[in-house]
Amino acid sequence: xTAVLQLTDVVRVHGEAPHEVQALRGVSFAAYAGELVAVMxxxxxxxxxxxxxxxxxxxxxxxxxxxxxxxxxxxxxxxxARMRRTSIGYVFQGFNLIPALTAAENVAxxxxxxxxxxxxxxxxxRQALEEVGIPHLADRFPDDMSGxxxxxxxxxxxxxxxxxxILADEPTGALDTETGEEILRLLRARCDAGAAGVLVTHExxxxxWADRVVFLRDGVVVDETGADRAETLxxxxxx
Amino acid sequence: MSxxxxxxxxxxxxxxYGYQLRAEFEQRTGTTWPLNVGQVYTTLSRLERxxxxxxxxxxxxxxxxxxxxxxxxxxxxxxxTTPVARTQPPRDELAIKLALAVTVPGVDVATVIQQxxxxxxxxLQDYTRLKRQATGTARAELAWSLVLDSxxxxxxxxxxxxxxxxxxxRRAAAELDVQNSRLTDGTSSVKREFRRSTGETHADRTRR
Numbered sequence: 236x237t238a239v240l241q242l243t244d245v246v247r248v249h250g251e252a253p254h255e256v257q258a259l260r261g262v263s264f265a266a267y268a269g270e271l272v273a274v275m276x277x278x279x280x281x282x283x284x285x286x287x288x289x290x291x292x293x294x295x296x297x298x299x300x301x302x303x304x305x306x307x308x309x310x311x312x313x314x315x316a317r318m319r320r321t322s323i324g325y326v327f328q329g330f331n332l333i334p335a336l337t338a339a340e341n342v343a344x345x346x347x348x349x350x351x352x353x354x355x356x357x358x359x360x361r362q363a364l365e366e367v368g369i370p371h372l373a374d375r376f377p378d379d380m381s382g383x384x385x386x387x388x389x390x391x392x393x394x395x396x397x398x399x400x401i402l403a404d405e406p407t408g409a410l411d412t413e414t415g416e417e418i419l420r421l422l423r424a425r426c427d428a429g430a431a432g433v434l435v436t437h438e439x440x441x442x443x444w445a446d447r448v449v450f451l452r453d454g455v456v457v458d459e460t461g462a463d464r465a466e467t468l469x470x471x472x473x474x
Numbered sequence: 475m476s477x478x479x480x481x482x483x484x485x486x487x488x489x490x491y492g493y494q495l496r497a498e499f500e501q502r503t504g505t506t507w508p509l510n511v512g513q514v515y516t517t518l519s520r521l522e523r524x525x526x527x528x529x530x531x532x533x534x535x536x537x538x539x540x541x542x543x544x545x546x547x548x549x550x551x552x553x554x555t556t557p558v559a560r561t562q563p564p565r566d567e568l569a570i571k572l573a574l575a576v577t578v579p580g581v582d583v584a585t586v587i588q589q590x591x592x593x594x595x596x597x598l599q600d601y602t603r604l605k606r607q608a609t610g611t612a613r614a615e616l617a618w619s620l621v622l623d624s625x626x627x628x629x630x631x632x633x634x635x636x637x638x639x640x641x642x643x644r645r646a647a648a649e650l651d652v653q654n655s656r657l658t659d660g661t662s663s664v665k666r667e668f669r670r671s672t673g674e675t676h677a678d679r680t681r682r
Contacts, residue, residue, distance in 0.1 A: 275595075277637060423606070439595060439633035440626060443602040448595050450588070458588050460596045 237304050238265035239400050239431035240289055245298035247284050247454075258284040260454040261298070268399065271423055271432040273445035281454040282435045283404055289433060290323050290402045291315050302400055320345045324393025324401045326422075328408035330385040332377040332392075338364060339373040342392045351396075363391035367421055383414035390421050394430070401425060401432040407441055419444045477509065477517050479553040482546050485527055491537035492518060502617040504604075506625065521546070568632065572639060583643060591636045598629040 247259040258281045266272045276282045287293040288300060291307045300307045302322055307315060325331075332341045339360045346356035364370050367387040377385050386406060393401050403422060407415030419434075423444050426432040434445055442448045450458040484490065484498050492514045499509055518540055521527035526546035529538045542550070568590060575581045601622055608619040 277641065420606070437637075438630070439598055440602075440630045442595065443598040443626070443630075444606075445599070448592075448599070450591070458592050460592045461599060 238267050238301075239303055240264075240266040240433065241299075241301045242285070242289060243299045243301075245285075245288060245295045245300065247281075247288060247293070248296045257454055259288070259295070262451075262454065262456055264449060264456065266400070266431040266433050268429055268431050269426060270447065271426040271434060271445045273434045273436060273442035273448045274451055275436060275439070275442045275448055276451035277437060279453075280451040282437075282451050284454075285451065286402050286404050286433065286435050289400075290325060291319050317349065320349050321396070322398055322400055324395075324398040326386070326389050326393045326401065326403040326406040328405040330377070330382070330389045330409075332385055332388055334377050337374050337376055338369070338380070338388045338391075341377070341388055342395050345392065346396055359396050360391070363395040364388070366394065367391045381414075382410050383417065386410060386414075386418050387421070390418065390425075394425055399430050401430050403432065403434045405436055406434070407436075407438075415441065476553070477513060478521065479550065481514065481517055482521065482526060482542060482550050483553070485540060485542040486547060486550050489539045489541035491533065491539050493537070495540075501614045503621050504618050506621060576643065584640065587636050587640050587643075591633055594629050594632050594636070598626060598633070601626045601629065 242262055242264040245259050245262045245264075246257070249256045249258055260281075262281070262285060264272075264274075264285070274282045274285060284293065288295050289302075291300070291302070291310075294308065302318060305318065307318070310318060332338075333344070336344065339357060342360035342363050343353070343356040346359055347353055351359070361370060361373055364373050364387075367390050369384060369387050369391075372380060372384060372388070375384075377388070380388070386409075390406075393403075401422065406422070407418050410418065419441060422432055422434065426446075432445075434441065436442050445461075447459060447461045449456055480499060481495055484495055487498075490498065492511055495518075496509050496511055496514050518527060518529065521540075522529055524545075525543060526549050527540050527542055529540045531539050533539060572583070572586065575583045575586045605619060605622045605626065608615055608622065610616075
């Protein structure tokens with residue numbers, strides 16, 4: 236089985252010598268279908284850089300990033316943008332919804348950008364909203380929703396049309412404990428349904444929802460818990 | 475942990491025999507703090523001695539049924555309305571281990587911290603997995619889920635404390651480095667300040 240996301244020896248240097256900052260110093264990392272991987276580290280450890288690179292929003296200085304077997308570096312700008320819209324879903328701490336669009340329109344937007352007919356995009360959006368438990372809020376605007384509801388919309392947008400890789404950067408940061416837990420439950424359910432998820436967080440309680448926890452320090456992976464999980468997934472004992 | 479009060483509180487609900495008490499206790503708390511039946515019966519006989527419970531009457535299978543007395547009810551009420559004492563912190567092996575690790579020469583403290591963090595994180599993952607399964611709204615299941623939350627918060631606090639220790643040790647090490655370099659490179663801060671203000675570079679100095 237190939238990894239949905241594979242980072243190989245990824246280095247990311249910001250700025251130039253002598254003031255260069257090595258945000259990532261040779262990180263190799265994979266996320267497989269059906270698993271949620273948490274990346275934990277203090278601020279400045281490189282975890283957000285790792286996520287933006289994994290999602291094709293930033294390019295590594297060296298090393299390779301493949302999503303569903305496709306090397307992002309080999310893609311041109313338009314193909315990469317298309318990949319971001321069709322294969323990858325993002326969830327941010329700040330929700331990043333467009334205030335002038337309703338919940339359903341926000342969720343449908345990436346599909347419409349991708350050339351899907353508006354009618355179908357809208358239908359897919361409603362299905363995604365149903366999946367995250369808020370079909371009744373489809374016509375609501377973000378400002379008329381609570382933080383937890385907005386984050387559910389953001390998750391619906393991240394998973395609409397069966398995207399296989401979900402990247403979440405501190406998705407529960409702005410929410411209270413119980414609402415945050417519901418959001419993690421949703422991410423978890425999505426991964427149990429077959430997506431690969433990467434959750435960046437500095438909170439152990441949230442990382443604990445993952446199958447594996449990767450510890451990042453100064454741009455290097457220093458340790459990992461539950462490391463056997465990916466192995467058993469890739470090489471079933473029956474074979 | 476006060477087994478005595480826990481059992482009394484259960485007896486307030488209804489009269490029960492030993493095995494039943496153990497089952498009820500574990501339904502609410504999981505097997506986090508396993509009780510053996512011997513312990514239950516020893517506690518029951520102490521409760522009887524102190525006049526807080528009374529054994530008597532048997533069910534059809536010959537189990538001795540215990541019921542709570544009025545004094546027992548008062549005792550339970552007092553227990554619930556008194557905060558758990560925090561006067562003496564329980565012995566914390568991890569805190570002790572770390573206190574020694576930072577002082578005994580030759581110990582790789584960073585590794586001690588990371589190993590513990592991984593182990594605690596793995597436990598936290600286990601608790602969270604159990605929590606995901608405990609979604610019922612029945613009273614006893616809710617109780618068990620709250621006990622799990624307590625374990626989750628405690629493990630989380632431990633990870634946070636380890637993060638904090640690591641950050642403080644790093645800062646201390648960085649400060650020590652600065653002090654050492656001041657001592658060893660023979661360059662006074664005045665000289666360095668001079669070089670910076672005149673724009674003299676390392677290359678200039680080596681050329682000289």
